[in-house]
Amino acid sequence: MYRCAKCDRVTTARSSAHSVVSEIRIMEYPHRSNAIPVAGGKRRKRAKRDDRGGRGWEIKKEVLVCTDCLPQAKADFEAMVASVPTSLPVITEAVAEEA
Numbered sequence: 852m853y854r855c856a857k858c859d860r861v862t863t864a865r866s867s868a869h870s871v872v873s874e875i876r877i878m879e880y881p882h883r884s885n886a887i888p889v890a891g892g893k894r895r896k897r898a899k900r901d902d903r904g905g906r907g908w909e910i911k912k913e914v915l916v917c918t919d920c921l922p923q924a925k926a927d928f929e930a931m932v933a934s935v936p937t938s939l940p941v942i943t944e945a946v947a948e949e950a
């Protein structure tokens with residue numbers, strides 16, 4: 852038993868709960884030089900590679916909804932994702948500081 856986040860009704864016992872994303876946030880991670888260690892030999896200095904960063908959306912909040920509310924919750928989620936601007940500003944990549 853649980854309370855549906857959409858219709859606010861308490862469900863009957865043994866009814867299915869559906870976890871859906873109710874809020875998202877737009878995130879942007881910058882480029883990082885030499886951030887990811889790469890496995891190497893014991894005696895060699897461990898090599899590192901760049902984290903290229905990225906942008907997009909992340910889950911901010913998930914809620915449980917009942918089977919009756921699931922189609923509407925899915926439609927709300929798809930509208931939310933569609934509203935994310937696809938032309939976010941391009942990150943000017945950090946220049947690796949190498950001699």
Ligand SMILES: [Zn+2]
Pocket residue numbers: 855856857858859860916917918919920
């Ligand atoms: Zn419901």
